[in-house]
Amino acid sequence: MHIFVTGATGFIGAAVVKELIAAGHNVLGMARSDDGAKSLAASGADVLRGSLEDLDHLRQGATAADAVIHLAFVHDWSNFAASCEIDRRAIEALGSVLTGTDKPLLVTTGVAGLVGPGQVATEDDVVPPDFPLPRVSEPAALALKGVRASVVRLPQVHNPVKQGLITPAIAIYREKGVCAYIGDGHNRWPAAHFLDVARLYRLAIEKAEAGAKYHAVAEEGVSMRAIAEAIGRRLKLPVKSITAEEAPAFFGWLANFAGYDMPASSVQTRKTLGWNPTGPGLIADLEQLDVS
Numbered sequence: 033m034h035i036f037v038t039g040a041t042g043f044i045g046a047a048v049v050k051e052l053i054a055a056g057h058n059v060l061g062m063a064r065s066d067d068g069a070k071s072l073a074a075s076g077a078d079v080l081r082g083s084l085e086d087l088d089h090l091r092q093g094a095t096a097a098d099a100v101i102h103l104a105f106v107h108d109w110s111n112f113a114a115s116c117e118i119d120r121r122a123i124e125a126l127g128s129v130l131t132g133t134d135k136p137l138l139v140t141t142g143v144a145g146l147v148g149p150g151q152v153a154t155e156d157d158v159v160p161p162d163f164p165l166p167r168v169s170e171p172a173a174l175a176l177k178g179v180r181a182s183v184v185r186l187p188q189v190h191n192p193v194k195q196g197l198i199t200p201a202i203a204i205y206r207e208k209g210v211c212a213y214i215g216d217g218h219n220r221w222p223a224a225h226f227l228d229v230a231r232l233y234r235l236a237i238e239k240a241e242a243g244a245k246y247h248a249v250a251e252e253g254v255s256m257r258a259i260a261e262a263i264g265r266r267l268k269l270p271v272k273s274i275t276a277e278e279a280p281a282f283f284g285w286l287a288n289f290a291g292y293d294m295p296a297s298s299v300q301t302r303k304t305l306g307w308n309p310t311g312p313g314l315i316a317d318l319e320q321l322d323v324s
């Protein structure tokens with residue numbers, strides 16, 4: 033297939049591009065910088081210069097392709113609503129040229145907020161309307177009429193260099209000189225190794241079931257305490273419990289996530305796609321954390 037990939041220069045996107053090319057697909061990747069275009073071309077992809085705000089280029093990329101994988105997102109946590117609006121418009125622009133073509137569109141979201149604390153989210157759950165700051169990628173894609181759209185929900189995606197929201201937590205730990213978790217630290221974050229995630233994107237776009245929601249979850253939930261302790265060992269920093277009241281001053285914008293219990297299952301996804309993650313696990317990657 034000829035596959036158009038947005039976010040092709042990112043942490044996950046670059047791995048997805050390599051996985052697709054290795055499996056014999058042709059990739060047209062979107063890049064917005066010279067450096068991004070250069071590294072994308074070096075991986076064997078064709079390059080479309082453009083940005084998420086440039087809807088004509090998005091439509092051009094999708095028109096030229098047999099399938100689209102949407103991974104780009106503006107990670108501006110200070111204006112998350114604006115990032116979501118850019119995402120919604122981009123998805124609608126991609127959808128506008130895919131309508132009625134039967135060409136698959138695979139979009140990206142996270143597993144957070146699907147169910148309440150203590151419950152394990154499954155592929156059947158949907159983000160409740162009262163969830164604060166919901167990401168719009170999934171509802172925007174699945175609302176497109178006549179488009180074969182499906183969704184990948186991501187946990188903390190990791191290797192020794194990057195680990196999703198744990199990467200900014202590590203920066204905070206280094207700045208404060210201590211690795212904190214909230215309360216007893218039993219709240220859990222699901223995780224998956226970035227190469228397992230890249231393989232899941234390939235399997236999902238090859239299968240392309242309309243309306244499917246795939247969980248790229250290898251580990252259902254790793255406790256925040258275990259995460260903080262692994263980072264503490266690697267950075268040789270003390271580890272301590274803080275109260276929920278102390279969390280905003282310690283974690284800043286990350287405070288809500290840091291206390292969040294968001295385990296997720298991938299039982300259905302593994303069965304439907306024949307996806308078997310092989311690791312390494314999150315703690316193993318944190319033990320090898322790149323401290324350069």
Ligand SMILES: NC(=O)c1ccc[n+]([C@@H]2O[C@H](COP(=O)([O-])OP(=O)(O)OC[C@H]3O[C@@H](n4cnc5c(N)ncnc54)[C@H](OP(=O)(O)O)[C@@H]3O)[C@@H](O)[C@H]2O)c1
Nearest residue numbers: 039041042043044083084103104105106142186188189196
């Ligand atoms: N990493 C995780 O653990 C995790 C967890 C949940 C969800 N996700 C989601 O998974 C997707 C990929 O994440 P990632 O970790 O690979 O993020 P990343 O490394 O920050 O990559 C983001 C990608 O989006 C592109 N991008 C950002 N703003 C753009 C714009 N205005 N126009 C065009 N492209 C733009 C970036 O391009 P440049 O290279 O030019 O910056 C890059 O290719 C995102 O949707 C993210 O929110 C990730």
